[in-house]
Amino acid sequence: MTAGEAGARVAAMRDSYTSKDGRPGRPRRTYALGGQLMDAGSLAPGLHIVATPIGNLGDITLRALSTLAAADLIACEDTRVTRKLLDRYAISSPLTPYHDHNAATARPKLLARLAEGAALALVSDAGTPLISDPGYKLVRAAQQAGHRVTALPGASSALAALTIAGLPTDQFLFAGFLPPKPAARRARIAALGRIPATLIMFETGPRLAATLADLAAELGDREAAICRELTKMHEEVRRGALATLAQQSATGEIRGEFVLVVAPPPAQQHGSGDDADTLLRLALARTSLKDAVGEVAVATGLPRRALYQRALELTKGKSRESSDGAPR
16 A cells, blocks of 8 residues: 555545534544554643654654644644655644744744644654754743643754764763854854863754864864764764864765764863973974974864964963073
8 A cells, every 4th residue: 555545545534533423523633653543632732842753754752643633733844844744644733834934923823822722733844843943932932921831752863963973972062053154163163172071063064074174173183973864764974083074074975964973072181271281392392383282182182273372372482481591
């Protein structure tokens, strides 16, 4: 049986529903699972935050299916994307767009429906809502208005990438998308580099190589993982040092969804600033400034840019000391 035939069969089953006295009844709130029509039941009024698959449509929870089927309205980023998921499970709940470009006008309408006692579901195109989408403002406004907000956990590309990156998971920070402009991006990376946690961030294919190069320059030779198209047919995970990954990505595949996971700074970085100064002085005594900075960056995990500036200060200070002690 094809997907279209299955959908037609489910629709016929739903339309044939009758009340106990034999008269046509209210359309059943249902979803299809394994060829069977399942009753969704009722849904409490309020805003329901529903995580949806990040690629593989099989990664949906039973609770999410029943909630989407029972919802009076589903707010989503792109109705075409969400419709594919609903069609897969024969869910007929109405959809309304809610995204960055219409949020200001759509939000009051959604709040009005909540005030009427409706049960609304909020989904993103993929994964958990509120992660890089405008859902936060709707949730906050709904809570301030006294409406119940319920979370239905599920797929998240950030957490999926963290679990397969092979990097520490005890502490992590989700940094979202880095700034697209190089100067702002490097400044943001420098600030993130001081955080003693694994870093998780999103990136687009066209900017991937440049971002990895900036990460390598600012954070040193940390381990990292590039996770592309997670849960999809062309899923790919590449692991290695940031500089190596940056070089590989210069000519690599740029299509798809990318999540970057970067290791936390080494334990040595949590020592005093004098530790880095000592290492720099020792290295400068036997090699060039550039090579000294490179060695200390690898040894400490400190940003190369900051080490370079400190090395310049140390060499200038040494020059002044020599000058002050010289005959005049």
